[in-house]
Amino acid sequence: MKNNKSILDKLTALWALNESGLGGFLHVFNSPFTGLIVGGIAILLISLLAFYAENKWQAILKALVIVLIIKMAVSPYSPFTAYISVSFQAVFGAFLFSNFSWKGVTLVVLGMVTFLQSALQKLLKLTIIYGTDFWEAINIYGIWIQEKINFITETTTTSLLISIYLLVYGVGGLLAGLFIKSMIGIISAKKEMPFYLASTALTSEEKKSKRRIKAKVIWIWCITIVIIVFAFTSFGGALFGWQKAIYIIARSFLFLMLWYLVLGPFVLKLIRKYLTKKESKYQEDITNAMDLFPYFRQIISITWKETSHLKGYTRFQYFIANSISNCIHFKIASE
Numbered sequence: 001m002k003n004n005k006s007i008l009d010k011l012t013a014l015w016a017l018n019e020s021g022l023g024g025f026l027h028v029f030n031s032p033f034t035g036l037i038v039g040g041i042a043i044l045l046i047s048l049l050a051f052y053a054e055n056k057w058q059a060i061l062k063a064l065v066i067v068l069i070i071k072m073a074v075s076p077y078s079p080f081t082a083y084i085s086v087s088f089q090a091v092f093g094a095f096l097f098s099n100f101s102w103k104g105v106t107l108v109v110l111g112m113v114t115f116l117q118s119a120l121q122k123l124l125k126l127t128i129i130y131g132t133d134f135w136e137a138i139n140i141y142g143i144w145i146q147e148k149i150n151f152i153t154e155t156t157t158t159s160l161l162i163s164i165y166l167l168v169y170g171v172g173g174l175l176a177g178l179f180i181k182s183m184i185g186i187i188s189a190k191k192e193m194p195f196y197l198a199s200t201a202l203t204s205e206e207k208k209s210k211r212r213i214k215a216k217v218i219w220i221w222c223i224t225i226v227i228i229v230f231a232f233t234s235f236g237g238a239l240f241g242w243q244k245a246i247y248i249i250a251r252s253f254l255f256l257m258l259w260y261l262v263l264g265p266f267v268l269k270l271i272r273k274y275l276t277k278k279e280s281k282y283q284e285d286i287t288n289a290m291d292l293f294p295y296f297r298q299i300i301s302i303t304w305k306e307t308s309h310l311k312g313y314t315r316f317q318y319f320i321a322n323s324i325s326n327c328i329h330f331k332i333a334s335e
Contacts, residue, residue, distance in 0.1 A: 048184060064087060069282065112170055
C-alpha cells in the first residue's frame with residue numbers, strides 16, 4: 001500500500017499517546033480495569049503495526065523506541081516496570097508476527113502471554129516489597145473465614161486468590177486476542193475517511209502527576225501494612241508479637257524506599273541514557289508523532305460522541321475501531 005508509511009507513523013503516535021496517558025483512549029475509562037484496557041489497546045496497536053508493515057520486526061522495534069522516548073518526555077514519573085511491560089509486549093509481538101502466520105492463535109497467544117506477564121510482574125513486586133508476611137496475612141484471614149463458615153480446605157487462600165487473579169488475566173488475554181482479530185478485520189476493511197482539524201496545544205500536568213503518584217504510594221503502603229499487622233495481631237495467636245509488627249513495618253518501608261528511591265531511579269537512569277542516545281536518530285519521527293496528539297484527541301472525542309447511540313460492548317467495539325481507523329486515515333491540511 002502507498003500509504004503504509006503514513007499509517008505506521010500514525011499507529012506509532014497512537015501507541016505513544018496510549019502509553020503516555022494524556023487523555024487519548026483512557027479518559028472515558030475511569031475503572032479498575034484501566035490496566036487491562038491499556039495493555040489490550042497496546043497489543044492491538046502492535047498487531048496493527050505488524051499487519052501493515054512489510055518488515056514486522058524492524059517496524060515494531062522502531063516504533064517501540066519512539067514510544068518509549070515520548071513516554072520518557074511526557075510521563076517522566078512512570079515507574080521503570082512500565083517500560084519493562086511495554087518492551088516485553090513489543091518484543092514478544094515482533095517475535096510472534098515475524099515467525100508465525102497471521103491467525104487467531106497467534107493473537108490469542110500474544111494476548112494471554114503479555115497479560116500474564118503483567119499479572120506476574122505485579123505479584124513479584126508485592127512479594128519483594130512486603131515479603132512472605134503479606135501472603136501469610138492473607139492466609140490467616142482465609143483460615144478465619146473458613147472457621148466462621150465451617151468450611152476447611154487444604155488449599156491456602158493465597159493459592160486460591162493468585163490462581164483466580166492469573167485466571168482473570170489469562171482469560172482477559174484470550175478475549176483480547178479474539179477482540180484484536182475482529183478489530184483488525186473491521187479497521188482494514190474501512191475506507192479512508194479524511195479529517196481536517198484545527199491544531200490545539202498539548203497540556204502538561206507533570207507536577208500534579210508527581211504529587212498523585214507519591215500520595216498513592218503512601219496510601220497503598222499504609223493500607224497494606226494495616227491489613228498485614230491487623231491479621232497477625234487479631235487472628236495470629238500467640239506466635240505474633242509487636243516485635244514482629246515493627247519488623248514488618250520497618251522491612252516493608254525499607255524495601256519501599258529502596259524500590260522507589262534507589263532501584264527505580266537507577267534503572268530509569270539506564271533506560272533514559274539508552275533512549276537519549278537514540279533520540280537524535282528518531283527526532284523527526286518523535287516530533288511528528290507528538291504533533292499528531294492534538295488531532296488524535298479531537299478525533300477520539302468526536303468518535304466517542306458519534307457512537308453515543310450505541311450501548312455497552314457494541315459502543316466500545318465501534319469506538320475503538322472507528323477511532324483507530326479515523327486516526328490512521330485522517331489528513332492534515334498540509335498533507
